[in-house]
Each structure stands twice: as C-alpha cells, then as structure tokens.
Amino acid sequence: MGLLNRLDDPYEGGGIVLGKVEELLNWGRSKSDWYLHFGLACCAIEFMAMNASHFDFMRFGTIPRTSPRQADFIMVTGTVTFKMAERIKILYEQMAEPKYVISVGSCSNSGGPYWEHGYHVLKGVDRIIPVDVYIPGCPPRPEAFEEGMMQLQKKINQQAIFNKRKRIELEDSTKDESNKES
Amino acid sequence: MTAAEIFEKLGSEFGSAILSLTEEPATDSFITVDPAQLFDICHTLRDEESLLFDYMMSLSALDLGENLGVVYHLYSMTHRHKIVIKVSVSKENPVVPSVERIWRTADWHEREAYDLLGVKFDGHHNLIRILLPYDWEGYPLRKDYVTPDTYHDMKVPY
Numbered sequence: 001m002g003l004l005n006r007l008d009d010p011y012e013g014g015g016i017v018l019g020k021v022e023e024l025l026n027w028g029r030s031k032s033d034w035y036l037h038f039g040l041a042c043c044a045i046e047f048m049a050m051n052a053s054h055f056d057f058m059r060f061g062t063i064p065r066t067s068p069r070q071a072d073f074i075m076v077t078g079t080v081t082f083k084m085a086e087r088i089k090i091l092y093e094q095m096a097e098p099k100y101v102i103s104v105g106s107c108s109n110s111g112g113p114y115w116e117h118g119y120h121v122l123k124g125v126d127r128i129i130p131v132d133v134y135i136p137g138c139p140p141r142p143e144a145f146e147e148g149m150m151q152l153q154k155k156i157n158q159q160a161i162f163n164k165r166k167r168i169e170l171e172d173s174t175k176d177e178s179n180k181e182s
Numbered sequence: 183m184t185a186a187e188i189f190e191k192l193g194s195e196f197g198s199a200i201l202s203l204t205e206e207p208a209t210d211s212f213i214t215v216d217p218a219q220l221f222d223i224c225h226t227l228r229d230e231e232s233l234l235f236d237y238m239m240s241l242s243a244l245d246l247g248e249n250l251g252v253v254y255h256l257y258s259m260t261h262r263h264k265i266v267i268k269v270s271v272s273k274e275n276p277v278v279p280s281v282e283r284i285w286r287t288a289d290w291h292e293r294e295a296y297d298l299l300g301v302k303f304d305g306h307h308n309l310i311r312i313l314l315p316y317d318w319e320g321y322p323l324r325k326d327y328v329t330p331d332t333y334h335d336m337k338v339p340y
Contacts, residue, residue, distance in 0.1 A: 082333045083315045115340045119322045119329045120314065123340045 003027055022161045029072070029098075030156040032061040033149075036071035036095070038088060040078025043105035046139040047077050055142040060149045068092070073100035073132075073152065077139075079107040079114065080122040092129045098159070102148055103131045106138040113138075183232065183263050185211030191232065196223055210255070212266035217252075220269055221279040221305070227256060227267075228284055234260045238285035243295035245325045250276045250301055271301070273324075280305035298323040 003024060006017045039047065051057045051064075065071045068091045076088060092101070103125050106112030111123035125131060132155055135148035160167070183191070189203040192213065199219035205211045215223055227235045235256040244251045254267040271278055280303035282288045292303040293312040300321035303309055311318060320327055330338055 082336060082338075085336060086334065111340060119327070119338065122336060123338075127336060 023157075025161055026157045026159055029159075030153040032063075033072045033100075033152070033156070034063045034065045034070055035102075036066075036068050036074045036091065037064050038074055038076050038078075038091065040076070040080060040084060041105075041107060043077035043108070043139040046142070047075070047104070047145065050142040050145045055146070057145065057149070060146075060153070062149070068094040069096060071095055072098070073102060074129075075102045075104060076108045076125045077104040079112065080125045081120050082122055083120070085122045085125075085128050088125065089128050100132045100152060100156070101125070101129055102133045102135065102152060104135045104137075104145070104148070105140060106136065109134050109136065183261065185213070185265060188233065188263075188265050189213050191230070192223060192226070195226060199223065210264070210266045212253075212268050214268045214270075217269040217271050217278050220267075221281065221284070223267070224254070224281045224284050227265075232261075234258045235265065236260070238281070238287045238291075239264070241281075241288050241291035241295065243299045243301050245299060245323065246270060247325070249273060250299055252278050252295065252301060254281070276300060277302045277304050279303070280309075282306050297321075300324065 003017065003019050004027075006019065010016055011018050037044070037047065047057075049055060068074070072095075074088075074092060074095065080088065092099070103109050107114065107121070108125045111118060111121055114121035115123055122128065133148050133152045135144050137144050140148075185203060185205060189200065192200045192215075196215075196219055199216040200223070201214040201216060203211065203213050227233050235258045237257040237259055239255040239257050240253075241255075242253045244253065249270040249272055251268060251270045255264070256267065257264040269278060278301055280288065280292055282292060282303070283305070289306070289308075290312060292301075292306055293309060295301045296303060296306075296309050297311045297313050298321060310316065314322070318333075319330070322329075332338060
C-alpha cells in the first residue's frame with residue numbers, strides 16, 4: 001500500500017506522511033471486511049477449507065458475521081434456488097452501505113450445471129443483486145477465493161468517498177431523466 | 183425368506199391383489215401389487231411373524247409415461263431379508279394409500295413424491311410441498327412438465 005510505504009520516506013525527514021484521506025479510509029476498509037456468509041452448496045464446504053488454518057481467510061481481515069447489519073459484503077457460495085433467491089435479496093437489502101457482493105462458483109455465477117434443465121435454479125445471482133466479484137470454479141480452489149478477495153480489496157481501494165451524497169443525487173437525477181425519455 | 187417365498191405368502195393372503203413377481207439377476211426382485219389393497223398388504227408385511235419388514239429403506243415415485251409408479255424398498259432387521267413393492271396408478275387420478283401410519287419414515291418421503299410428481303397419498307396427515315415453494319405450480323419431475331418462464335418476476339430460462 002502506498003501509504004505504508006511512505007513511512008520509510010516521511011515528509012521533510014519528520015514524522016509526517018502526506019496522502020489523501022480517501023486512501024487512508026479505503027485502506028482501512030479494505031483490510032477489515034466483515035462478511036455475511038451465505039452458504040448454499042458444495043462451494044460452502046470448500047469455503048470451510050478456506051477458513052481453516054492452512055489457507056487462513058482471516059489474514060485478509062475478514063470476520064464472519066451472522067447478521068447482515070454488521071456485514072460489509074455478502075458471500076453467496078452455491079446454487080441459488082428461486083426459494084432462496086428471495087431470502088438473499090432480503091438479506092442484501094438489510095446490509096448497510098457501502099456493501100459488496102462476491103458470487104462464488106459456477107452455480108451462483110450463471111446457474112452452473114443447472115443452466116439448461118434447472119427449473120428451480122436462478123441462472124446467476126446477478127439477476128437479483130449487483131455482484132462485484134465473480135469467483136469461477138466448481139467449486140473454486142481456496143487460491144481462487146484468495147484471488148477473489150484481493151480483487152475485492154482492489155475495488156474498495158478505488159472507491160471515491162468524498163461528496164458521495166452529491167454524486168448519488170446526480171446519478172439519480174440522470175437516471176430519472178433517462179427513464180422519462182424512455 | 184426369498185422373494186418367491188414372500189410372493190407366495192402374500193398371494194395366499196391377498197389373492198388377486200398381488201399381481202406379479204419379477205426376478206432379474208441384476209436388480210432387486212420386486213412384487214407388483216394392486217394399489218387399492220396396498221395399506222393392508224404393507225401392514226401384513228410389517229407385522230406378520232415370518233416377514234417383519236420393520237424398516238422402510240426408501241419410498242420413491244416415477245413417471246412411467248401413461249402412469250405414475252411408486253416403489254417401496256423394505257428391509258427386515260430381524261430376518262435380514264428385503265423386498266421391493268411396486269404399484270402404478272393412472273396420471274388422471276394418482277391416488278395411492280399412504281403408508282405413513284405403518285412406517286413413520288414415509289411421512290417426508292410421500293411429501294417429496296407428492297411435491298415432485300404429484301402422487302396423492304390418501305390418508306397422509308399433512309400432504310403439502312416439502313422442497314419447492316408452497317405456491318409452486320405443477321409437478322416438475324413429470325415428463326410432460328413445462329418449465330415456467332418466470333417465478334415471482336424472476337426469469338427462469340437461461
């Protein structure tokens with residue numbers, strides 16, 4: 001991280017480091033992501049291996065939460081059936097902003113082996129909630145989870161924090177206009 | 183007891199309700215019976231001293247085209263013998279007597295068969311869907327099932 005590297009080269013030789021507040025906040029956010037684990041199928045079993053000591057998922061600063069209110073991102077691991085899809089949507093809506101979604105495995109990415117004959121399977125969780133990171137695999141290896149987590153951290157590091165309300169208002173107003181036009 | 187002996191024993195008690203015995207080397211031998219008398223036959227299978235089928239290993243249903251079939255895999259812990267019982271009913275009126283009061287295991291098995299193939303088990307105390315949502319329409323494992331386009335505004339096909 002840029003901010004930490006600058007500790008070795010402080011401003012004018014003193015104890016001062018120059019940087020953006022956004023960088024600092026995003027660095028903190030990306031290194032302590034609490035997650036709501038929504039385990040649905042065999043990907044959740046693979047995620048157990050990811051959580052165990054050998055691969056040690058907590059080194060990323062992630063802590064499993066049992067409540068969506070305390071979670072920064074939701075990890076959808078497994079086959080999303082229509083019955084479950086409605087519950088996932090409710091849980092996602094209960095999460096506080098800023099919130100992220102990691103979709104794990106072929107089923108949750110695109111329906112997986114159920115893509116053609118799965119009358120009961122939602123063909124990708126991105127049809128009901130916006131996904132930030134897709135982890136491919138059936139199920140993915142723990143290394144893939146690590147890569148996915150690093151991609152999410154990268155994404156969080158690039159988030160803009162300042163003037164968020166203004167930007168959202170602007171986005172909403174442009175959306176309304178485009179809706180009116182269509 | 184062998185399958186042939188069980189078939190003879192049932193035949194002597196129920197006569198024409200016991201339809202046929204099929205013995206093939208590669209599969210379990212099965213006895214086809216009349217669904218109207220199924221409850222009494224199963225009761226005898228469980229309680230008769232020489233049979234004592236106290237364990238229902240599995241209850242499954244299948245689409246046979248014109249008909250729906252229900253298959254019961256039974257095992258006796260005491261005598262260590264097993265038998266397969268099969269019935270078939272028409273798709274227009276797929277009513278089979280429930281064996282839930284004989285083997286408690288059948289409770290959820292019958293609900294699953296009802297859920298996915300629409301076999302109506304007469305006498306079941308709580309015959310509602312078990313896997314699919316309660317408001318699901320149709321029975322998805324039937325061969326003539328047509329997948330819906332949407333479920334609760336979510337698109338079903340890929």
